[in-house]
Amino acid sequence: MPLTPRRPRSRRLRAVLLAAAAASVVAAALPAPVPLGIGDPLFPHLGNPGYDVLAYDIGLTYPGVNTKPMEAVTTIDAVATDDLEHINLDFARGTVHGVDVNGQAAQFASADEDLVITPQDPVHTGESLRITVRHTSDPNAARDGGWVRTTDGLVMANQADAAHRVFPCNDHPSDKAYFTFHVSAPADVTVVANGLPIGRERRGGRIVSSYHSSHPMATELAQVSIGHSAVLHREGPHGLPIRDxxxxxxxxxxxxxxxxxxxxxxxxERRVGRYPFETYGVLIAGADTGFELETQTLTLFERSLFVRPQFPEWYVDSIMVHELTHHWFGDSVSPRAWSDVWLNEGHATWYEALYAEEFGKQPMERRMRNAYALSDSWRAAGGPPAAPRAAGPGQKIGIFRPIVYDGSALVLYALREEIGTRAFERLERRWVRDHRDSTATTADFSALASRIAGRDLSGFFKAWLYGEKTPPMPGHADWHSRTPVHAPPAPRH
Structure with a gap:
């Protein structure tokens, strides 16, 4: 008997098979997930449109050695600012085990350094979002920033665009949020993070340490220290708790x-007003990073800064003040775009120089005159202060050039010469007061300076912040530019 083709056993089975075939055709036709960005001039693929993050809750399980990936859970509370069929997060250097959106399992895929999430139901403008990502956080992949291995553990160094090498996030300073960390570690390991402790729970031979920041924070300022450390407590002005x-x-x-x-x-505080956060402290790490970093409420320093005899006392003191200044300029008032970074570094360098003048007998005018002499060459190498050139491939901190340090402090010196010391000091106080816990732009600074000076300063700022050549210094017609003879200093951050 000749063989005949077998037919589906029922009309229902035939319909299921047809639907599956159609679905496979549709799936094959769907576009591949793509990385997004908010169009930052220096990091165009950083950040993501369509939502505003309100809070991060990050759980990490430290295995006891700093060479193994950590299991982690990151929960993000956000609100949609647009209709979304897909949700992009910045995330790289980790393995994603699963994703939930509002309690329902969601599909996910990687695209460059984005994690592209497809929830079961599209999200509409104004809706609340809770995104939970189960993933690893890998200290072995720290070549571009993120985790930094120390002699006894780990610390974070996320500036400028490396937080997403540690945890999934909207990795841009324009989207600040509250942070909570829960870190499980062996009982002999000390864990400290941004903000204040909110819990410490023993679970067998391990302890879960929890910290919460009571002020919004940019992702680049997140900090977790894990190691065999001593935590020292003292009191600052107004009873401010300080822990080192x-x-x-x-x-x-x-x-x-x-x-x-x-x-x-x-x-x-005598210069710009009350310290803006709930605590402060110095985190000294046994690591060679090449920089110091103003992570919010817990500033990261290299151990070598404090133990190398070639560094004079006034220099170390002034670098400590540089990083402290960032808690007003950069942490509390964060840049809306990375091209506004001159506002961070220019101000930190300004107060560093003032402190060195007062306590180290290092004249501010001499330093600014030297900066003026080099300013044209700095602009040629890295762009003007408010329009810096992007960093080259593999140079994530390459935007931190001399032009954003002394070159930007020079702009503030020129501004003080232009509007007078009293108006300048009012501007500084108003700036950190008006934009506290928020973000601001170069245009905001220019507008506030004009209001306080009582005249339009837009021409002044256009020349000083965007010009290829350094304008004449007010009150110092004898200052001139020259070719640099020394290598630029290492970045402070």
Whole structure:
């Protein structure tokens, strides 16, 4: 008997098979997930449109050594600002195990350094979002920033665009949010993070340490320190709690530096107003990063800064003040775009130089005259202060050139010469007061300066912030530009 084709056993089965075939054709026709960005001039693929993050809750499980990936859970509370069929997060250097959106499992795929999530139901403008990502956080992939291995553990260095190498996020300073960290570690390991402790729970041979920031924070300022550290407590102005995190063996050696912090905070408060956060502290790490970093409420410093004899005391003091200043300029008032970074670094360098003048006998005018002499060459190499050139491939911190440090402090010096010391000091106080816990732009600074000066300063700022050549210095017609003879200093951040 000849064989005949088998037919589907029922009309229902035939319909299921046809639907499956159609679905496979549709799936094949769907476009591949694509990375997005908010169009930042320096990092065009950083950040994501369509939602506003309100809070991050990040859980990390540290295995006891800093060479193994950590299991992690990141929960993001956000609100949709547009209708979304897909939700993009910045995330790289980790493995994603699963994603939920509002309690329902969601599909996900990677596209370059984005995690592209497809929820079961489209999200509409104004709707609340809770995104939970189960993933790994890998300290072995820190070549572009993120986790930094120390001699006894880990710290974070996320500036400028490396937080998404640690946890999924909207990795741009324009989208600040509240942070909570829960870190499980062996009982002999010390964990400290941004903000204040909110819990410490023993689970067998491990302890879960929890911290919460009570002010919104940019992702680049997140910090978790994991290691065999001593935590030292002292009191700052107005009863401000200060906690320093240092290698336990170096506690006595570092104390002469650490005890200076309360007076440094008081010095800054006399110039720009009250310290803007709930706590402060110095985190000294056994790592060679090449920079110091103003992570919010817990500033990261290299151990070598404090123990190398070639660094004079006034220099180390002024670098400590540089990073402290960022808590007003950069942390509390964050840049709306990375091209506004001159507002961070110019101000931090300005107060660093003022402190060095007052306590180290290093004249501000001499430093600014030297900066003026080099300013044209800095602009040629890296662009003007408010329009810096993008960093080259593989140089994530390449935007931190001399033009955004002394070159930008020079702009502030010119502004003080232009409008007078009293108006300049009012501007500084108003700037950090009006934009506290928020973001601001170069245009905002120019507009506020014009209001306080009582005249239009847009021409002044256009020339000083965007010109290829450095304008004449008000009140110093004898200052001239020249070719640099020294290598630029290492970035402070």
């Amino acid at each position: 995190v240092v290698p336990a063996a170096d506690q006595a050696k570092l104390e002469p530096w650490l005890k200076k912090t309360p007076d440094q905070i008081a010095w800054m």
